[in-house]
Amino acid sequence: MTLTPNSFATCVACIGLNFCFIGNMQVMIDIVDRQTRSRMMSGIRGKNTKPELALRRALHARGLRYRIHSKEILGCPDIVFPQYQALVFVHGCFWHRHENCRYATTPASRQEFWQAKFAANVRRDKTVRKALLLNGWRISIVWECALRKPDQVVTTAAAINDWLLSGNKLLEL
Ligand SMILES: [Zn+2]
Numbered sequence: 140m141t142l143t144p145n146s147f148a149t150c151v152a153c154i155g156l157n158f159c160f161i162g163n164m165q166v167m168i169d170i171v172d173r174q175t176r177s178r179m180m181s182g183i184r185g186k187n188t189k190p191e192l193a194l195r196r197a198l199h200a201r202g203l204r205y206r207i208h209s210k211e212i213l214g215c216p217d218i219v220f221p222q223y224q225a226l227v228f229v230h231g232c233f234w235h236r237h238e239n240c241r242y243a244t245t246p247a248s249r250q251e252f253w254q255a256k257f258a259a260n261v262r263r264d265k266t267v268r269k270a271l272l273l274n275g276w277r278i279s280i281v282w283e284c285a286l287r288k289p290d291q292v293v294t295t296a297a298a299i300n301d302w303l304l305s306g307n308k309l310l311e312l
Pocket of ligand 1: 242282
């Protein structure tokens with residue numbers, strides 16, 4: 140297979156979309172060294188990651204009910220609140236390039252490859268967000284660094300709860 144920054148495998152969890160990180164992972168896993176791989180594994184946007192599970196538990200504890208990983212919705216949002224027309228994406232800081240975040244590091248080797256890849260990720264996130272907003276969804280982006288400690292998880296869940304009731308279109312935590 141020829142590997143370029145834009146050659147993505149198609150992910151079964153995101154039928155019709157060819158940019159899912161689960162798919163990407165299978166392509167990239169073979170071409171990076173062990174250190175980079177472990178960094179990728181810790182930052183990959185998988186489903187049911189530890190921070191995501193912690194957030195879901197905290198939301199559930201507040202009495203909120205939701206669906207998860209909806210394949211019918213663009214971008215496979217992690218958490219869906221149908222009654223609020225609201226979606227939550229839990230974003231890994233590395234992959235989604237959290238601005239000014241210490242976890243949004245860049246691997247030392249193949250810098251050009253990574254820069255192109257990151258730029259594509261950011262572009263794609265923007266496109267998905269725009270399309271979802273146009274379709275009437277409200278969107279909350281939760282960066283994984285906001286879910287590192289238990290008290291942060293509680294605060295984040297409370298903020299999402301308030302946001303759901305507020306009717307605001309966007310929330311970034
Ligand atoms: Zn971050």
